[in-house]
Amino acid sequence: MTEAMRLDGIRAGRLGPDDLARNFGDLHPGLDAHEATVAADRCYFCHDAPCIAACPTDIDIPLFIRQIQTGQPEAAAKTIFDQNIMGGMCARVCPVETLCQEACVREAAEGKPVEIGRLQRYATDAMMAAGEHPYARAPDTGRRVAVVGAGPAGLACAHRLAMHGHAVTVYDAQPKPGGLNEYGIAAYKTPDGFAQAEVDWLLKIGGIAIENDKAIGKGLSLSALRSDFDAVFLAVGLGGVGALGLDGEDAAGVENAVDFIAALRQHDDLTTLPIGRHVVVIGGGMTAVDAAVQAKLLGAEVVTIAYRRTRDRMPASRWEQDLAASHGVRLAFGLVPHALHARGGKLREVELAYVNPDMTPTGETVRVRADQLFRAIGQKLEAVEGLDLAGGKIAVTGAGRTSLDDVWAGGDCAAGGEDLTVTAVAEGRDAAEDIHGSLSS
């Protein structure tokens, strides 16, 4: 506890550079060779392994772990990348506790799954450190595909299309490629510029041009792309954030969690990044947890996550909840924002109302000190012209086919699937195969 942590308001420098460096270091440092061997030895090489079925990209996990066992992490990496070209990022950010590792039979046997995520990182890091890119582009087909959005869905699609010899142009609204890998994922999950390094490595396939600061709606239009290219893949993610619908949301200190995180991810010197003393996060997903934990790591004294439902309904996994709790974040349930109390245009308190499990108010409210409030109540699609929607997202059938026959969509912006990096990669890859099929026929 530093003295600066007890100063009210939103201010920088609550923690010193050493504390900050420690706080934002790698959450799960990579395994060394010995640790990897010990971890790999635990895999049973299951038949038709449940972990494979639990991985949205169907990585052949027992095979890659056996390849680590036999001393070839690079061969293991190839097995991973064959299914998931962002296997490096996924190894860092996948909620493995609800995916492959939850399905691991050793979770059933001993409550200790094989450390699939960390082994995947060990393998992919080995190949990327060696600078090896194991794929070559097929001869140019003369076909051109536009990809909109350079997040995991767009990049996975672009890579697979390039493998098949198509020429790909990726447009992205942001100054850097990577999507939420670059602007969203918690800093301690992917430190040391990994997101950009991964993009650079992925582009070694050739045949992919990236155009940043280009957005549909700002200079680009879907109809123009459709006439300029043989096919279009939309992977624009979910850019919009819903408002709480309360008076005073324009008070200083009321922010979107994703904006706070994006700013944090792009900030080089965290000693100059301001944070509140009392922070309240509204929401219950990964974004809420990431915003709360990182607020705490920046030196906020008291951080509260207020989620409207009960704990077991919280979208963030139990592991994420425990991560928050272990960082001293207070998890509060059955609470919805009721009123914002500001003084001098600055937020001072949040009034929360208790609700029953059926969301009816109990009538009781509580006031919580807050210099800063982060909205993490879910992102939503910023509408794209001319496409059918389903549940607020782009409606798709099969491998990302939209209502327009030359337009595909995948990742968070498309209906279906969980909003996860790995799901976005799977959808991008599968759409690419479908686009390739239809361009080749």
Place this chain on the structure above:
Amino acid sequence: MADLTTDFIGIRSPNPFWLASAPPTDKEYNVRRAFDAGWGGVVWKTLGAEGPPVVNVNGPRYGVIHGADRRVLGINNIELITDRPLQTNLDEIARVKRDYPDRAMIASIMVPCEEEAWKAILPRVEDTGSDGIELNFGCPHGMSERGMGSAVGQVPEYIQMVAEWCKHYTHLPVIVKLTPNITDIRKPARAAKAGGADAVSLINTINSITAVDLDDFAPEPTIDGKGSHGGYCGPAVKPIALSMVSEIARDPETRGMPISGIGGVTTWRDAAEFIALGCGNVQVCTAAMTYGFKVVQEMTAGLSRYMDEKGYASIEDFRGRAVPNVTDWQHLNLNYVTKARIDQDACIKCGRCYAACEDTSHQAVAMSADRTFTVVDEECVACNLCVDVCPVEDCITMERLEAGTTDPRTGRIVQAEPADWTTHPNNPGSPNYVPAGQDTMVSEPAE
């Protein structure tokens, strides 16, 4: 409390755990530490003839086979007999034996296959106060190139001859240590007996190359780019040792001959198994080299507890009890019919039984969409492979079909009376033989 003391060919020791002749017993310092840790006896590292001692390589002398987690499963070595002067060893043996009179002290000896050589060394060994001698006819590398070690152990006539010399020139009990690098272990054992040896000990190490370096293309352990075969030992060789021990224990010519069991003894359980096959004690090398001398504490405590649980007051109460149950294949009961059973509560759904049976056996494990694994009795031949590959102990077991029930695989009623190959209608040598072409031909269990 069980009494672990043993009297092996007149040599008494407080427990049946002796250290085998090897690096752990090469020096006074080591042996004192071993006795302090609780070992019942030692066979001193093999002594050579008077004169310039042998030399060892100065590069790696061990290779290894690892299991999961780098657990040592087997070690091989290209070490020779002791490379220290004979007199130094003899003096140390005498001092240690004087200070630990209750422990067994055996001198292992390997000198050229000439009567004079044995005549010369035996009185000097006797003078140390040793309790017995062990003839190293087993070392498979280096010494064998010079006509000693396994070069002797592979020629039964030599074994008999040297054993006779030893019985002639010393009153000490004589143990002949056998090499497993031979096709029929009964031949050298019979020769030892014929030569008057008091006991055999086995096995010494097995010819082996643990690995080949794929950059240098040299066998391991590698000495300056070359390697020669070494002797393999450790847990991996236990099954070979047990089988060889059992052959000697049940051979009409050697039955009852005292045996010191060696080869892969790593836990109390291994020792108990050797004893059950007739051994009067066991010797240990690799387990000590892997874990240090303290392992003997698990071994003595474990054996003692096992004996208490079983109500055995001494080693003799269960020694050899498994010997009558070692038989020839032709006498195995073909009416003993079992089926694999999978405990669904214990099953962790890894599917290894399915892969093993479906790909390499009899397609007798069924897998449902929700990964429930069940045995198809119509197909199960009871091979036990699923039991072996299942990572959860006792999850898959073998259940016997009661007499009178029908084996769904063969459609035949299980008979209560045992019946074996000697009486089987498919056996041309059986009184019930039915020549081919006659429809009573029985197509099982011919695998």
